[in-house]
Amino acid sequence: MFEKIKLDYDFDSLEPFIDTHTLVLHYNKHYENYLNNLNKLLIKNNITYNNDISALLNELQKIKTNDIDDILFNLGGVLNHELYFKSISKKRTISDVLQHENENEFGSYENFVKLFSESANKLKGSGYTFLVINNKKLEIINMPNQVTPYLYGLIPLLCIDLWEHAYYINYENRKKDYIENFFNIIDFSSANDIFYKNKIV
Ligand SMILES: [Fe+2]
Structure with missing residues (x-):
């Protein structure tokens, strides 16, 4: 259960x-x-x-x-x-290791934010944008509806819910603003734990 x-x-x-x-x-x-x-x-x-x-x-x-x-x-x-x-809290913890990995995979934290936002804004309909471990590398992917990355052998580290129920009451059709504000409450502490359990460094 x-x-x-x-x-x-x-x-x-x-x-x-x-x-x-x-x-x-x-x-x-x-x-x-x-x-x-x-x-x-x-x-x-x-x-x-x-x-x-x-x-x-x-x-x-x-x-x-x-x-x-x-x-x-x-x-x-x-x-x-x-x-x-x-993936969200007021703490906004950013893992040193993940940040280090971000620098390797994405160039910088700022570029990670840019790529993650672009991916989220591209998603059509309901779904999620995930940061995942794919074959020992970090990757940003979109999944439709309620598909879990585990189904494809990927390990999800964090995600943003892009179903309208996640934002519509406050943001109405301004999905872009919801995505932008996600980075004011993003928290890597859980991602960090999952990352270490599936250690890829
Ligand atoms: Fe949801």
């Missing part, structure tokens, strides 16, 4: 970049719905989950069920939202 992660910040702490109402709905409604749907589907299909995404994805590849599309959609919805909520 998946359990809801706790946020290590208050709902109103990301104002004015993410408004309180949006964050409350996002965490308590959208994320929770994915998680509840996923757990029901796992129970229905007798699938166990023991905190190991790779093992779960392996198991999903083996089982035959008509629910597979729904399971993958809701699994992506849970994993992507958990990563998003861990």
Whole structure:
């Protein structure tokens, strides 16, 4: 069973970049719905989950069920939202190592911001822009809907949620401003942990 992660910040702490109402709905409604749907589907299909995404994805590849599309959609919805909520805070931690890697891969932190923003602005419809580890290198990618990079053997480090529910109440159609403000609340501390666990330095 998946359990809801706790946020290590208050709902109103990301104002004015993410408004309180949006964050409350996002965490308590959208994320929770994915998680509840996923757990029901796992129970229905007798699938166990023991905190190991790779093992779960392996198991999903083996089982035959008509629910597979729904399971993958809701699994992506849970994993992507958990990563998003861990990618933002008021602390704005930037890992020295990741920054060092950024300099290698992207030239500079500023260029990383530019490339990540460009990628996010290019995404059509709903989805996410991710920073991932791809074959021991850092890469910026877009994924549609609730596709998780794990499905492609990539390790996601951080992401921005580009579904309209993530920003529309406050930003309306100004997605570009939402993306620009993401860098006022971006936090690499979780990305740093994942990075070290899959050490590529
Ligand atoms: Fe979302």
